[in-house]
Amino acid sequence: MDFHIKYITPDIKLSTYDDKLFKTETVFEFHMLVWFISGETKIIQADKSYLFKAGDIFLIPRNHLATIINYPKNGLPHKAVVMHLTKEKLKDFYSNIEIPEKNIHQEVKIHSFDKHPLLESCLASLIPYFDMKDSFPENIASLKITEAISILREIDKNIDSVLADFEEPGKIDLVNFMEKNYMFNMSLERFGYLTGRSLSTFNRDFRKIFLTTPQRWLTQKRLELAYYHLIEKNKKPSDVFMEVGFEDLSHFSFAFKKQYGFAPSLVK
Template sequence: MGHQTQYIHPDLKLSRFDDTFYKADVLFEQHLLVWLISGETKIVQGDKTYWFSAGDILLFPRNQLVTVINYPKYGQPHQSAVMHLTKKRLTDFYNVNKVEVKQMHPPIFRTFEQHPLLKSCLHSLIPYFELQEPLPENIASIKIEEAITILRTIDRDIDHLLANFDEPGKISLTDFMEKNYMFNMSMDKFGYLTGRSLTTFKRDFKKTFQTTPQKWLTEKRLDLAHYQIREKKRKPSEVYLEVGFENLSHFGFAFKRRFGYAPTETAG
């Protein structure tokens, strides 16, 4: 059945995956509050990997790269309720609730496990998905403001994330690419996150790395895969998604072309 998304409001949705797994390198344009109803989620950010199970609640900051892999579990689909905390809605909220914002470097996704206040708030959305018509805006606004208020109650630093409306500025290309090369993003997105137009990104990349972005990305991903397989003794099927490849056979072909042997072979 694949992936299904049911919206009851532009900012409220129910997401379902029935396949063996679903993997995506994501860059959200707005904050997402996610309640995992069933299934299991693996998140890779930088050199760290996190696992979450049914009942866990996560907040994904906008403009942050993460790899998300969703798995069905115990015969149930991977299902989650998602609330979009848009820039406009947060701007309106913080125009009323004034705060002094401190810079956070870098903002990372947050976990709230199964906090009863958030769980109750998000669980109360489920009956709305039985409606035959869209959820009225005034009710959606009440529920989203309730969630924001709960977040502020249980996390004293959350205002510094939610009330920060700055866009990415120009940053070190070397530092950013070395940290984020395993993410399957378009060149436009890489440019945006480093504070550059596409043309400037390609020009600066060539000047910095003496090669094209695509060639450099492929080699870096293969080198990481080689390390994971040879040194960490991991299977190619466990590694290829994490390092930025979408297809196992294509990964195997590229690996052999670079190193002279297949990832399943033991030759060094």
């Protein structure tokens, strides 16, 4: 795997990936503003999938589970400029801005800005700084992040509902959350955090509700979803295993055969 990241500040980076495919399941602790230079990315969330290509600009909100699959394309590497919109930066930005309470805590989703010229100009202006030998001046970095936030607010009047929401996850309904998000291959600690629980409380609540261990339940649900994709959607095992939460094809094939008595490659 050939993966390179250049930082001009801790919150602004250029990532380059040359291998065939890179997949991760993650929850970002800050909002990510991304501009694609080349390659493709598929982002899978509980209720929707997205495919982003060269030139696309999008915002991934914090504290939301997603499977991210990066691909080189047309002989070019997967390459993107990424800006972290941290809670600290956003609190500073919004410190003198009055936001009505009704505009906060709305539905959070990935926001696509469809190659918007103002955002593209802002992010493209960062490219020369990645080749600088001297450190990137912090005051310029701060201005660039402020510029990006200001443009987002100008082109999306509802973006404050995302950017100005500083609350952490509270204790939520475990059944509803797990039924929507079981396909994400996250640690149990992370599942606990996102449902407002410590690991021990998560395990205790889970056993009480589902009458089994989290790992057994997760494996069962992921195999059921894989079976559905293979039978009903006519997908190939190689196209399914990552989307349902398995790390590699051999582990998926072993678990699938153990559950159903035949290899996933034999599904017609």
